[in-house]
Structures are given as structure tokens and as C-alpha cells.
Amino acid sequence: MNLYKHGLKKTAYIFSSLLFSVYHLAIFATWFELQILFLALFGLFAVGFLFNWLNRNSNSFINSWIVHLFADVAIVIIGFKMFGMI
Numbered sequence: 001m002n003l004y005k006h007g008l009k010k011t012a013y014i015f016s017s018l019l020f021s022v023y024h025l026a027i028f029a030t031w032f033e034l035q036i037l038f039l040a041l042f043g044l045f046a047v048g049f050l051f052n053w054l055n056r057n058s059n060s061f062i063n064s065w066i067v068h069l070f071a072d073v074a075i076v077i078i079g080f081k082m083f084g085m086i
Contacts, residue, residue: 017046021041
């Protein structure tokens, strides 16, 4: 938000989206082949842009936090279904 407030709007979007995607890379770096890994990074980068947009419009991180929470819950439910736990 500080970069955005200082007029560096494009830098703020790119920097935070890049950090968001690279942070998640550490979680699943060994799970996929290289092509799938790059596709996942691109998707995370795009989601980072969405989160930036949510944060900018509300001047708070709460909206993006809630969206992230629901995404995490959906991933856990899918995992449970895949392994026959529900």
C-alpha cells in the first residue's frame, strides 16, 4: 500500500504479486514438472493482482485475506475428497 500511496502503482502491483507468487513457490517447488510449475507461478501472479485490486479498493487487506481463506478451505476440501476422507 505504501508504494501505491507514493504514486508507484504499477510497481506496487508487480512487486507484491511477484512476492506472493514466489512465496508460494517454496511450498510446492518439488511437486510439479517445470512447465506446470511456471503455469502455477503465472496463476499465482495473476491472483496477486486480484488481491492487490481488492486491497486497493478497500484500503485494507481483509478482503483479500477472506478470499485467500476461502481458497484454502476449498483446497483442503478437494484434498479430503481425493483421499476419500469425506
